[in-house]
Amino acid sequence: MTIVHDSEESPAEPGGVPSPEEVEAELVAAGVQEPTRIDGHERRYPSTIGGALYLGVLAAVVVGLAVTATGHWRGGVHVISGALVAAAGLRLVLPARDAGMLAVRGRALDCSLLAVMGVALWILASTIPDQPS
Structure with a gap:
């Protein structure tokens, strides 16, 4: 150098x-x-397609939080969990060079953690019984 x-x-x-x-x-x-x-x-601007897709996932999470804040917590958590599962799918199909901020660790670990968290949130939001008001 x-x-x-x-x-x-x-x-x-x-x-x-x-x-x-x-x-x-x-x-x-x-x-x-x-x-x-x-x-x-x-x-x-994002320099990879993964950066743009990451911003899309982030926008979906923000929408889910907004839905949750309006009082429809179950629907908001479903949106967030769908965004996590979508991020797992995107990380799975994008090459490492184009994954952008979706790539944190190895592909298998990233996909596994995102998918498990998304599915767990979906199941929890679906199985928690409604509380009387």
């Missing part, structure tokens, strides 16, 4: 720490990372 200092007076020392910009430039040059700035503008 090449170390460049702004100061022309002292050359780069062999144990120096590169700046984040230098590290990013080398990662971009190696093809490991995409640039965070394109044409001088900060990128403001």
